[in-house]
Amino acid sequence: MFLGKVIGTLVPAIVYEGLEGVPMLWVQPLNKQGQDDGPPFVCADGTRMAGPGEMIYWEASREAALTLDPFFVPVDHAVVGIVDGMQLDEEGA
Amino acid sequence: MILGRVAGRIYSTIHHSVVSGQKLLIIDKLNSAGERTGGYLIAMDSVGAGPGETVLVLDEGNGARQILEDKSAPVRSLVVGIVDGVHVP
Numbered sequence: 239m240f241l242g243k244v245i246g247t248l249v250p251a252i253v254y255e256g257l258e259g260v261p262m263l264w265v266q267p268l269n270k271q272g273q274d275d276g277p278p279f280v281c282a283d284g285t286r287m288a289g290p291g292e293m294i295y296w297e298a299s300r301e302a303a304l305t306l307d308p309f310f311v312p313v314d315h316a317v318v319g320i321v322d323g324m325q326l327d328e329e330g331a
Numbered sequence: 332m333i334l335g336r337v338a339g340r341i342y343s344t345i346h347h348s349v350v351s352g353q354k355l356l357i358i359d360k361l362n363s364a365g366e367r368t369g370g371y372l373i374a375m376d377s378v379g380a381g382p383g384e385t386v387l388v389l390d391e392g393n394g395a396r397q398i399l400e401d402k403s404a405p406v407r408s409l410v411v412g413i414v415d416g417v418h419v420p
Contacts, residue, residue, distance in 0.1 A: 239372065239373035239374070239407070240372060240373060270338065270339075270357060270359075270371040287345050297406075301406065304403050304405035305405040309403055309405075318347050318350065319343040319347060319350055320343060321342070321343055323341075323342035324339065324341055324342070325339050327337075327338055327339050327383060
């Protein structure tokens with residue numbers, strides 16, 4: 239899992255079966271220090287609770303598909319959870 | 332599996348059910364000399380690793396699901412060991 243920040247939402251007009259009603263979020267991947275780390279991508283949000291500005295942690299490939307119910311819907315990035323707090327050890331910062 | 336060092340923790344109340352009651356650790360990836368490679372990942376803890384400890388991280392979904400005994404767990408990275416020493420001749 240990796241850190242990301244929700245920078246927007248995306249409403250698909252037509253979507254593959256099984257993905258109806260699944261929120262799609264624009265996510266900017268972050269490194270450990272919270273800086274941008276690569277181009278943004280679209281994450282399916284299984285928690286259905288993440289909103290723009292929030293820090294989340296996401297999974298890719300098969301694990302992304304497994305976060306949704308029914309799983310094995312065709313998604314390659316998905317939000318696993320929302321970060322409430324983060325503690326970085328000084329030496330590791 | 333990869334070598335890592337516990338560099339922090341994530342606190343989260345809204346998440347997929349698999350995370351319930353689990354500890355999420357921020358792991359710095361290490362090379363065989365124990366130096367940070369700059370990479371990181373967030374792994375679920377299955378051995379009770381503490382801050383600063385060198386750990387063994389399983390970074391593959393099927394293995395993680397086997398350990399968690401949950402065929403649909405969306406988990407790829409799992410701390411599976413605490414490393415006492417690394418010997419590279």
